[in-house]
Every structure is written in structure tokens, then in C-alpha cells.
Amino acid sequence: MKQITRLALATALVVSSVANTWAQGLKDAYKKEFMIGVAVNQRNVTNTEQMALIRQEFNSMTAENDMKPEPTEPQEGQFNWAGADRIANFARQNGIKLRGHCLMWHSQIGRWMLGDNPTKEVFYQRMRNHIQAVVSRYKDVVYCWDVVNEAMTDDRNAQDPYRQSAMYKLCGDEFIAKAFQFAREADPKALLFYNDYNECDPVKSQRIFNMVKKMKNAGVPIDGIGMQGHYNIYGPTEDEVDKAIQLYKQVVKHIHVTELDIRVNEEMGGQLQFSREGVNVTDSVKQHLADQYARVFRAFRKHSDVIDCVTFWNLGDRDSWLGQNNYPLPFDTEYKPKLAYTYIKEKKAPKWDMPKRPAPRPRPQGQQGRRGGPQAQQRAPFKPELAFPEMEGVKEDFAPSTKNQPGQDYPMVNSQGYVRFRVDIPDAREVTVSLGLGGRGGTKLAKTYDGSFVGQTEGPMDEGFHYYHLTVDGGTVNDPGAQNYYGSTRWESGIEIPAHDRDFYAMKNVPHGLVSQVLFWSESTKQCRRAFVYTPPTYGQNKKEKFPVLYLQHGWGEDETAWMTQGHANLIMDNLIAEGKIKPFIVVCTYGMTNEIRFGGLGGFTAKEFETVLVDELVPYIDSHFQTIAKKEGRAMAGLSMGGMETKTITLRRPEVFAYYGLLSGGQYAPEDIKSKDQVKMIFQSCGSKERPDGIRQSTEALKAAGFNAHGYVSEGTAHEFLTWRRSLKEMAPLLFK
Ligand code: XIL
Numbered sequence: 001m002k003q004i005t006r007l008a009l010a011t012a013l014v015v016s017s018v019a020n021t022w023a024q025g026l027k028d029a030y031k032k033e034f035m036i037g038v039a040v041n042q043r044n045v046t047n048t049e050q051m052a053l054i055r056q057e058f059n060s061m062t063a064e065n066d067m068k069p070e071p072t073e074p075q076e077g078q079f080n081w082a083g084a085d086r087i088a089n090f091a092r093q094n095g096i097k098l099r100g101h102c103l104m105w106h107s108q109i110g111r112w113m114l115g116d117n118p119t120k121e122v123f124y125q126r127m128r129n130h131i132q133a134v135v136s137r138y139k140d141v142v143y144c145w146d147v148v149n150e151a152m153t154d155d156r157n158a159q160d161p162y163r164q165s166a167m168y169k170l171c172g173d174e175f176i177a178k179a180f181q182f183a184r185e186a187d188p189k190a191l192l193f194y195n196d197y198n199e200c201d202p203v204k205s206q207r208i209f210n211m212v213k214k215m216k217n218a219g220v221p222i223d224g225i226g227m228q229g230h231y232n233i234y235g236p237t238e239d240e241v242d243k244a245i246q247l248y249k250q251v252v253k254h255i256h257v258t259e260l261d262i263r264v265n266e267e268m269g270g271q272l273q274f275s276r277e278g279v280n281v282t283d284s285v286k287q288h289l290a291d292q293y294a295r296v297f298r299a300f301r302k303h304s305d306v307i308d309c310v311t312f313w314n315l316g317d318r319d320s321w322l323g324q325n326n327y328p329l330p331f332d333t334e335y336k337p338k339l340a341y342t343y344i345k346e347k348k349a350p351k352w353d354m355p356k357r358p359a360p361r362p363r364p365q366g367q368q369g370r371r372g373g374p375q376a377q378q379r380a381p382f383k384p385e386l387a388f389p390e391m392e393g394v395k396e397d398f399a400p401s402t403k404n405q406p407g408q409d410y411p412m413v414n415s416q417g418y419v420r421f422r423v424d425i426p427d428a429r430e431v432t433v434s435l436g437l438g439g440r441g442g443t444k445l446a447k448t449y450d451g452s453f454v455g456q457t458e459g460p461m462d463e464g465f466h467y468y469h470l471t472v473d474g475g476t477v478n479d480p481g482a483q484n485y486y487g488s489t490r491w492e493s494g495i496e497i498p499a500h501d502r503d504f505y506a507m508k509n510v511p512h513g514l515v516s517q518v519l520f521w522s523e524s525t526k527q528c529r530r531a532f533v534y535t536p537p538t539y540g541q542n543k544k545e546k547f548p549v550l551y552l553q554h555g556w557g558e559d560e561t562a563w564m565t566q567g568h569a570n571l572i573m574d575n576l577i578a579e580g581k582i583k584p585f586i587v588v589c590t591y592g593m594t595n596e597i598r599f600g601g602l603g604g605f606t607a608k609e610f611e612t613v614l615v616d617e618l619v620p621y622i623d624s625h626f627q628t629i630a631k632k633e634g635r636a637m638a639g640l641s642m643g644g645m646e647t648k649t650i651t652l653r654r655p656e657v658f659a660y661y662g663l664l665s666g667g668q669y670a671p672e673d674i675k676s677k678d679q680v681k682m683i684f685q686s687c688g689s690k691e692r693p694d695g696i697r698q699s700t701e702a703l704k705a706a707g708f709n710a711h712g713y714v715s716e717g718t719a720h721e722f723l724t725w726r727r728s729l730k731e732m733a734p735l736l737f738k
Contacts, residue, residue: 025057026330029345029729033304037099037311039064039259042083043385043652045090053315053335055094060309062099062258064086064187065386065449067138068111069102073130074447075429081137082446086389087142098137099258099311100145102195102538103131104179106165107150108449111427114166123170126181135186146226146258147183148176151198152207161207173211175597178218184221189354194256195226200236209500213251230313231296232263234357241299245306255306259313259326261320262340266357281327289327290343290351301347319385382422387448388456394418401482403465403494408481417460417497419443422481426451433479435461435468435495442468462690463499464723466567467492485566488557489595494566503575505568505726511537511577514565520621524612529590531618532560533626534570536577536584546627548585548634548737551614551658552729553592553643554668560591565668566722570642572729584734586626590618594642607646615654636736638662638684640725648673655679660736664728665691665720668699671706682735683710686728688718711735 015317026036035062043052055063065071073079091098104127113126150175153163157587167175176194183192194212198204208225215222225248225433236244248255264285279285298354300307317324324333330341335694342348390396398420410422421433421443431453436443445455467487470477484491513536522529539547548733552569554562563569569587576582593610623630637658639647651661652673661669662684669683683703685696693714696723700712713731715724 026341026345026639027057027059029347030310033301034307035060035097035309036272037061037097037309038315039101039311039313040087040090040315041065041319041383042086042389044319045087046097047392050315050335051090053331054090054096058096060099060311061087061091062101064314064319065108067100067102067134068449069105069113069130069450070451071108071447072109072134076110076126077129078429079133080446083387083448084134084138084388088138092141096271097309098138098142099256099309100135100142100190101258102146102149103134103183104147104167104175105149106163108451110156113463113733114170117453118170119280120174123175124178125177126379129419131179131182131453132186139187139190142187142190143226144193144254144256145183145187146195147192147222148179149195150197151176152204154198154201154204154212156203161211173215175631176211177218180215180220180222187525191254192221193224193226193254193258194222195228197228197230197259199225199227199229200231200240201372202240202243205244205247209247209251209259212248216251217556223251224252224256226256226258228313229257229296229310230263230718231261231292232266233285233292234266236356237298238295240519241296241300245303245365249306251307254308255303256308257300257310257715260296260310261313261322261326261435262289262296263322263326263328264289264731265326270664273440278323279327286339287351288355289338290340290348291466292354293330293340293351294343294348294350295354297344297347298349319470329578361625363686382450382452384420387422387450387454389422394456400673401495402498403483405483405498406479406490410481413497414493415498417463419457419461419497420454420496421445421456421479422452422454423470423472423481425472428453430471430473432471433468434471435466441488441491442471461495461497462718462721462723463497464718464721464726466495466497466721467493485565486557486559486561490557501727503732505571505575507571507576508575510574512574513537513539513570513577515570518621518625520618522613522617524609524617524663529591529613529618530560531588531622532564533589533622534564534573534587535626536573536586538584539586539627543627546629546634548629548636549622549626550585550636550638550660550733550736551619552587552589552636553639553646554589554594555639555641555643556597557592559590559595564587567729568726571678571728572726573733574732576730583737585733585737586622586628588618588622590614592639592643592646597642605645607649611647611650611653613659614650616705619657632659633681634659634664634737638664638729638732639666640664640728641666643718653682660733662686662728664725664732666694669703670699671703671708674708677707681709683708684713684732684735684738685710686713686715686724687732688715688720688724690717690719691724 030036035059038058039062041064077736151163180192196208212222265279314320316335317329318333320328322328332338338683395414398414400409401413412420416694431445433443434738436457443455445453447452469492470479479493482493485494513534516533518533519528552563577584597605635658637647637651644663648667651658659681665687668685685700687696696712700710701708715727
């Protein structure tokens with residue numbers, strides 16, 4: 001069914017995008033002149049409809065980000081090919097030509113390359129290794145490379161024509177020569193390009209020309225010039241484009257337009273120093289866009305003897321690095337062709353004159369324009385579609401986890417339980433998330449185009465709450481996007497995979513009880529200890545009303561905060577009370593002194609010290625400070641995991657204190673453990689279906705057979721985690737104090 005819908009959609013798109021010329025794309029219209037290319041992100045080559053559009057319209061592709069220096073080699077000698085491979089494979093499988101972009105650039109380059117102030121020799125060695133690795137990996141499919149990107153300055157008044165980048169400062173223009181030599185060495189067949197923006201500006205184009213000429217005279221293997229083509233509707237003029245091509249043609253045999261887009265606002269150029277402000281896209285703006293495309297394409301066609309390829313920078317406005325508000329591409333945000341598409345394809349002449357550039361508006365502080373202004377590099381906003389491929393069977397309905405810190409998008413969870421992580425630690429070498437699929441050591445994140453680390457779990461996670469942490473370069477840290485929860489004896493990051501039955505612990509508009517923090521003196525440990533006490537909504541309204549009390553314990557790695565925070569015990573109680581499913585009672589949680597116990601040290605664990613604190617110090621405190629039924633029939637004890645072990649030991653050793661027992665993933669009672677049948681009114685035992693449910697079922701049957709009032713519960717689809725225990729509390733509460 002899904003397949004059919006997708007196919008239908010793809011077909012609809014194909015039909016709508018070519019009007020009457022079935023299956024004829026831009027590439028077909030320009031068969032005689034040059035190839036038509038497109039820069040692609042991860043989503044473009046994994047989404048069925050977008051893939052179909054690429055196949056139909058384009059015969060050349062460029063990886064928008066995934067073949068750049070930093071994404072391919074985030075750390076020296078550590079390569080990350082996943083994104084680049086995906087794009088290369090798409091090109092291979094569909095017979096689409098691939099332009100390689102780019103080998104050396106001052107931007108999107110790993111800090112390791114130049115950050116430690118290497119000598120020239122060390123830098124050249126690093127550069128050579130990088131170029132060798134990337135170029136040889138894609139030799140079979142990449143037919144040309146942008147070897148050096150953006151090495152000339154935009155500063156019209158500068159004496160020195162070169163951009164004052166770290167590589168230039170270290171090596172002068174020799175680094176350009178070296179890069180081309182290394183690239184030729186790695187693939188003697190690939191065409192090698194110098195690529196730059198503002199390339200139609202008379203001052204800059206002359207600089208580009210001079211540099212390439214000088215290099216070629218010195219024997220540097222430069223085959224072509226890449227004109228990025230980041231234009232707008234106010235410029236360059238057709239004449240400027242024509243002049244620039246004429247100039248470049250004198251020095252190279254190949255010219256590619258490498259990154260064509262046309263903004264409808266007045267900003268131009270190749271760096272991220274534009275405001276992303278939208279303009280109101282009126283019909284006349286649409287016409288101006290179509291006209292400017294018509295003009296530049298007319299200039300390109302005039303020089304089709306040297307121009308072999310014209311590449312659009314992105315598939316549709318939705319993908320545009322400029323933000324969709326700039327309305328820059330022939331396809332709109334829905335991948336529908338615009339008027340501009342028709343003008344390009346049908347090789348129409350422009351209808352109107354070029355619009356007059358509006359009077360310059362003052363720019364907001366910190367957003368200096370490129371022309372004349374200092375070149376402060378702005379970081380690109382993170383876009384998930386650039387980093388996360390669409391995957392067969394994985395729904396694209398990711399939303400921030402409900403346990404995230406305010407304003408944080410990541411981690412994200414989809415409706416199937418897949419999780420996407422993103423952490424912004426640009427200088428890290430290795431980032432792994434402890435969450436993932438069973439036993440496989442979690443999810444390894446990879447550096448993406450903007451320097452951050454991203455990754456997706458291999459499969460869906462169990463519903464409910466999970467603790468996790470990151471391992472960054474060998475050290476344990478929390479995810480800055482997520483809130484922290486006490487578990488595993490530390491404040492761990494927490495994530496919530498929305499459970500289908502989450503309603504029972506949801507925060508709703510019902511009367512809510514109070515959770516008070518109580519500090520009580522413990523003579524045996526000579527310190528003040530803390531407990532959290534839940535009192536139901538009606539508590540205290542009638543001063544004479546007494547309430548029973550459940551003493552509820554956490555597990556080995558948690559503390560007294562766990563049940564009321566990640567356990568949502570108070571909300572579970574509020575909801576049960578509101579629905580009339582239980583008679584209100586008090587819940588008390590204190591620290592069970594379990595954190596210090598090492599794994600393997602359980603055998604000697606007696607819970608003796610805790611028994612004293614609980615039974616001889618906390619119970620009397622609660623009975624004297626709250627309206628309780630201060631006798632055995634008014635008390636229950638239950639605990640999860642190791643708290644269950646404590647419950648079992650303490651209830652058996654002190655039969656006079658509690659009348660109701662609950663073990664949640666925390667062992668079982670055998671009939672012979674319990675001295676007298678009358679000592680207990682109800683026994684509740686539970687665990688997740690992914691634990692050992694048979695143990696629970698069998699022991700509950702045995703208890704029943706021996707005449708005990710015993711109840712067993714298995715939480716479907718969950719393991720030794722909090723959703724098992726939230727559900728267990730919900731099932732146990734109605735059975736208490738009956
Ligand atoms: C841009 C990408 O489109 C963005 O996604 C990224 O954040 C920054 O780089 N000149 C180039 C391209 O040569 O590599 C740039 O691509 C745009 C300017």
C-alpha cells in the first residue's frame with residue numbers, strides 16, 4: 001500500500017514537473033549544450049520522490065557537503081564515508097555523473113589540519129594524505145574535482161589578491177599548486193578545477209584569472225574554473241557574466257557553473273553572511289527570477305564550447321542553503337517547477353529589464369555584508385535533511401524527546417521509537433551514545449557537515465524511559481540536550497520513548513497531591529536524611545482522617561528522587577485517585593543505601609543498616625508528622641530491583657511492621673520464606689516481559705496454592721526499566737490496603 005502511494009506520488013511529481021513534455025527534463029533540453037547538475041544532501045538521495053526528480057532532471061550531481069574536508073576526515077586519518085558513499089552509490093546506480101566538491105577550502109575543514117600550527121611540510125603531508133584518500137575512493141565515479149575553493153579575496157582594496165586564510169598565511173599560494181599536484185597524482189584522469197564566487201565581479205574575476213594563469217604557466221595542473229554562480233535578481237548583468245566567461249576561456253578549456261542559485265533579495269556571494277530575510281514573492285518577483293535565469297543561461301549557452309556543466313546548488317527551495325525565503329531555485333519548496341524552470345528549459349528571452357537594486361538598508365549588528373565588510377564566518381544552521389538520510393521503514397515524524405532541556409531539539413524520537421542524536425562538540429574525536437541496540441555498545445555518532453556529531457539508533461527502542469550517557473574521547477559525559485535523572489549511581493541523561501499507554505502517568509488537569517521533601521534525623525547514621533512524601537489531593541482537608549502509607553524503594557543505582565521524577569509515582573497516584581480506582585494513600589521514598597554496593601557484592605548484602613533507618617527512624621517520623629494509620633495494616637513496603645530485595649528481607653525480618661509486600665523486578669517470595677500466613681495481607685510481584693516473566697508467574701501460582709493472597713503482573717514489551725515499574729505501581733496500588 002505504502003509502495004503504491006509512493007509510486008503514485010512520484011509519478012504525479014514527474015507529470016507535473018514536465019508539463020507536456022513527458023520525461024523530458026532540463027538535462028534533455030540542454031543535451032547539446034552542457035550537462036545540468038544538482039547539489040544533493042542525504043535526504044535527496046534517499047527519498048523516493050526526490051530521487052525520481054533527480055533522475056528525471058539532472059545528469060550531473062555534486063555532494064552539497066558530504067565530500068568536503070571535515071565531513072570526510074573529521075580527525076587525522078579517521079575517515080567517515082557513510083554520507084559520501086550514499087551519494088556516490090546513487091550516482092553509480094543511476095548513471096549520473098558526479099562532480100567532486102571540494103578538496104581544499106578554508107571552511108568546513110577539520111581543525112586538526114592547521115589548528116596546531118603545523119610546519120608547512122606537515123601540512124602538505126596531511127593535505128596529500130587527505131586528497132589521496134578521498135580522490136582514490138571515488139575515482140570510478142567522480143569525473144572532476146573542485147580542488148581549491150575560494151582562495152581569492154573579496155576585498156577590492158586589498159593589495160594582496162589572496163584570501164588571508166590559515167593555509168595562505170602558512171604557505172603563500174604554493175598550497176594551491178600543491179593541492180592540484182596531489183589531486184593529479186591521486187587521479188590522473190579527473191578534471192581539476194579552481195572554484196570561487198563573486199566570479200563575475202570585474203575586480204575578482206581578474207584576480208582569479210591572474211592566479212590561474214600564473215599557476216598554469218608554472219605547470220600546475222589546473223584544467224578548469226568553477227564559477228559558483230551565487231547570484232541575485234539585481235546582478236550580475238548578462239554582460240558581466242559574458243565578460244567573465246570570456247576572460248576565463250583565455251586560460252582554461254573547461255568552465256563549470258558549479259553552484260547556481262539566484263536570490264530574490266539583494267545579497268550575493270558564497271559565504272553565509274546574508275540575512276535569510278524573505279521577500280514577498282509577488283508575481284513580478286517570480287518574473288524577475290525567471291528573467292535573471294534566462295539571462296545567465298543565455299550567456300552560458302553562448303559559451304557552450306567551454307561550459308560543460310551547469311549545477312544548481314540544491315534540488316528545491318526547501319533544501320536551499322539560503323533558506324527557502326530566498327526563493328532561489330527553479331523548483332519550489334514542494335519540488336514543483338516555477339516560472340523560472342520554464343524559462344530555463346524553453347530557453348526563453350527575459351521579458352523585462354533588470355530591476356533596480358533597492359537602496360541599501362542598514363544591516364543588523366553582527367551581520368556585516370560581504371562587500372567591503374570583514375569576513376566573519378557565520379555558522380550554517382543545522383538542517384536534519386542534510387545530515388540524516390531517509391531510511392526504508394523509518395517514519396519521518398521525529399520530535400524532541402519530552403525529557404529534553406528547554407529549547408533543545410535533540411535527542412529526537414519518532415513514533416516507532418527510533419532515536420536521533422546530535423551533539424555539538426566540534427573538537428571531539430569520537431562520540432558514542434550508550435543507547436542503542438542490545439549489547440552492541442550503543443550508537444556511534446559521526447561528524448556531519450556543520451561540525452556537530454549525529455547518529456540514529458539502529459532500530460527502535462523499547463517504549464518508556466531510558467537512562468543514557470555519551471562517551472566523548474573516552475570520557476563519560478551527559479548529553480547537553482537532555483535533562484538528568486539519578487540512576488546508575490550518577491545523574492544520567494534521560495530520554496522518553498512515548499509509550500502507547502502513557503496516559504496513566506500523564507500530567508492532566510485532575511486534582512494533584514503534594515510531594516514534600518522531608519529531612520529527618522537518623523541517630524544510627526548520625527545525619528539528616530531525606531525522604532519525599534506524596535500526600536494525596538484530599539490529605540489534610542479533614543484533620544482527623546488517617547491515611548495508609550506505602551514505603552516505596554528505588555533500585556541499586558537510583559536514590560530517593562527516582563520514583564517521583566522519572567517514575568512519575570505522584571502522577572500515577574493522582575490519576576488513579578481521580579478515576580476512583582484506589583482509595584488515597586501516602587507514598588514515602590527514601591534512599592535505600594544501595595549505591596555503594598558493588599556488583600558481585602550482593603551476596604553479603606543484608607540491608608541491616610537500611611532496616612534500622614527505615615523501620616526504627618523513618619516510620620516513627622512519618623507516623624508522628626503525618627496523618628497516618630500508624631499500625632501494620634496501614635503500611636505497605638515495595639521496591640524495584642534491589643529495592644525489591646530490601647523489601648523482601650525487611651518484610652520477612654520485621655513481620656510486625658508491614659502488611660502488604662511488593663517486589664517489582666526484584667525477586668520473589670517462596671511460601672516457605674513466610675513464617676505465618678497471617679503476617680501478610682497481599683503479595684504483589686511483577687517484572688517486564690523481557691525479564692524473567694516465568695519466574696513471576698510460577699512463584700505467584702505457588703504462593704496462591706499455599707493460600708496467600710498473591711498477584712503477579714508482567715509488563716508487555718519492557719525490560720528492567722522504569723516503564724515496567726510505572727506500570728507495576730499502577731497495577732499494585734488498587735490491591736493495597738484492602
Ligand atoms: C554550503 C552548503 O550548501 C551548506 O549546507 C553548508 O552549511 C555550507 O556550505 N560555496 C561552496 C559550497 O563552495 O560548498 C557552500 O555550500 C556554499 C558556498
